Amino acid sequence: MRSLEVPALVDHHCHSVVVADLADGALAGLLTESDRPPAPGTTPFDSALGLAVRRWCPPALGLPVHAPAADYLARRAELGAAEATRRLLAAAGLDTCLVDTGLAEAAGHPLLPLSEFAEAAGARVREVVRLESVAETVSASAGSWPALVREALAASAAGAVAVKSVVAYRHGLAVPAERPAPAAVVAAAGEWLRAGRGRLSHPVLLYHLLWTALDVCAELGLPLQLHTGFGDPDLTLHRADPSLLTDFVRAAEPSGVPLVLLHGYPYHRQAAWLAQAFPLVYTDLGLTASYVGPRVAAVLGEMLELAPFGKLLFSTDAYGLPELYLVGTAQFRHGLGTLLDGWRADGACSAADGRHLARQVAADNARRLYRL
Template structure:
């Protein structure tokens, strides 16, 4: 079954040396333990399992042999083979990141050509707000206009408020006087990264107001990520007051990643009709345990509220790993349910169709 990848990023267009390649298979930006490389991880094993056959090598080829073969083919050919093997029908691409390992990413049109998939943009709202130039008094209106313009062709908006100040978002917009004071400080400063909690709350509530008439979902980063994150502040359970307050608007909220708080994300998806749980990044990074983790999401989240994605970034390998690991893990999980008498074959096939593509097609109106 071809998949709808409901959250991903583009890939590097240039060749990568071994160190740059290895740095992109981990969420950490720090050196690995002495005597090891990032390949010495569940993700590294998954790359060696699923990717070498796409380049004409056996499974689990040594990392050094794989990287030599990749360089022999060249980045364009290796990328084309790996993305084709992923079997993606549609990709929703977060364009908030423009480079990886110091190199530019493929533009969306080129990514679409390489994947053979439909490609739609997911707009990162913090990136939009950081480009807004206005007076302090006009900041709220200027941000709204910028988001409305950015949404014209987008599939969704995305927030990384979990990275910037945590997910305990207030259950209503801040007072405008507070916004003006915070905007004044932001606009008079270096403006390198929007991290003020008042402005981020105003931005997120503005996104709700913009998305409501358009029927667009809002994606929210939750759970693990790189060392810039304070993990305990990215627990999706912290969103519960915001989730309750957004419910009357009907704006869908997609909780990305979740792990290790994937059960909290599943609970929110089970409890609120407008909340969805994503399994991207989680499946890639949990390796041989991915089926068990996926089962922990599906033990509580309604089957119609769970969404596949890869969260691939920088490397085409991560598209293939995310897709192959997902297919394998879901197959193992559903086969176990059937063998135990807990799920008829017809229902297993329907669950696979929903999570793989159907839920995303319905939610994003693809």
């Protein structure tokens, strides 16, 4: 089963791409979560993700597997960004992409609007609204800010399939189980407005936003996605451990809103436990599947130790580069196929069991959760 045969994939969390002729350094810079220069004498291709790009992407551009990075970049430039993007996205074989629109550019270039991305990917595309981005656009007095934020979120989410929070980046995931008091929210809004607005990082406002999102999602029947685990240096890793959300998860249960824990790594086992313990918690591996390269089957196995098969979702979390879509889908197919081959050889499951599990994670769970 190593070349896993599954229906076209539903990528339940991703971003749009840049279609621009990027300099080699700018392109390679999108192969890392770091926003700092690489160590002297190295490039981002010197990584497990770099190996995965050179494994899966060269054939889509007419090169042999494991073509050197310099040859790959030269061939990409020869084809041009638009043609390379078309080939790489087509090779990914995606059916549906749920795109977080909270980011507007990558490497200094604008990301494709959703309609253009859908055409380039040959996939159906739906929007995931980023909570903090919506809140930062609201112009209001401190007293009217909470109500106007709720109105703005409800309007933005009306045509979306989910709302997403990046509170893990802004303050961490130790979210209290109680809603902030209204007076505290107004006072915090006043502080933020007097400071000139900008990036919203006040913990009281962030917690208020999460509870507001729960209310709006409950009304609209939408899941709430939360970034967990590793990311760029703007994040403090231990504060992004999904187990820190446990009190909030318990408190949110009466809302009936599904909570979707994205990425998780290196706390993916904690995310899997939460999905096992709480009926409304779902999880994925996301960009981790690409970043761990040859270890993808092992890490998938660690998630499936506890995560119910109907609670694990597929995503690439691809951002900026079409390569990350192809790598994400190829790593998933290969990793899950390798894992299930081992299970079947050990007598842990039948071939039919393996196919059913693969269909669930590849697409069926997302279609059910997001009502696609």
